[in-house]
């Protein structure tokens with residue numbers, strides 16, 4: 001399988017579109033240019049993997065796409081809406097309903113049950129309790145955790161917690177699912193299960209942007225982009241096979 005590596009390669013309409021995105025963090029005299037004019041297009045239904053060295057700006061990018069932080073310059077559009085032009089109220093709706101977020105360390109609410117965690121984003125956007133209950137049951141069945149809906153997160157394994165986090169992220173049927181190293185804190189078997197669930201979502205048409213350090217995880221995606229110094233590296237053609245073979249084989 002060959003992978004296109006042009007960050008703006010997809011034609012037609014886009015679920016996500018970034019142009020000239022910049023973000024600089026300042027603490028005292030220290031300045032970190034986390035994003036330096038990044039361009040990106042993601043087509044509906046696409047599964048994009050993002051790799052790159054530690055500190056190259058991967059998490060910062062996902063935070064901006066998810067409305068968890070704001071850019072200094074450039075633009076982010078989700079389904080054609082420029083995030084910088086949204087009111088704070090509409091940005092809150094975007095965070096809660098139009099994007100879904102899965103984090104490396106799950107970030108479940110510890111004193112809420114599994115079901116309460118999954119229902120929360122639906123109740124926050126005004127779904128009625130019966131509808132939230134129904135959808136929660138469906139989502140937990142999809143991730144294979146129907147039996148655990150009354151458990152607390154601390155009673156679950158890491159893999160189970162990440163499956164709950166995935167159900168929660170999908171609750172409001174987001175246009176794009178953002179996953180920041182979703183398998184980074186899991187053992188091999190749990191990682192395989194989470195990757196299988198992402199693949200099932202992809203097969204059902206879900207757009208996914210996934211940051212990972214694991215080439216085997218990246219190889220499951222449709223397209224891989226490599227980030228370097230706050231931008232996508234262009235012109236580097238990577239296939240799934242060469243990715244799995246490692247850097248030495250790629251140079252040969």
Ligand SMILES: Nc1ncnc2c1ncn2[C@@H]1O[C@H](COP(=O)(O)OP(=O)(O)OP(=O)(O)O)[C@@H](O)[C@H]1O
Pocket residue numbers: 025026027032033034052053054055056057058059060061
């Ligand atoms: N809130 C912040 N305040 C100051 N600097 C920050 C902040 N968030 C990120 N940075 C810096 O911005 C740069 C990009 O960070 P980011 O977390 O996006 O990288 P990353 O590619 O996700 O790294 P990793 O693979 O280690 O998670 C880093 O140098 C980081 O130290």
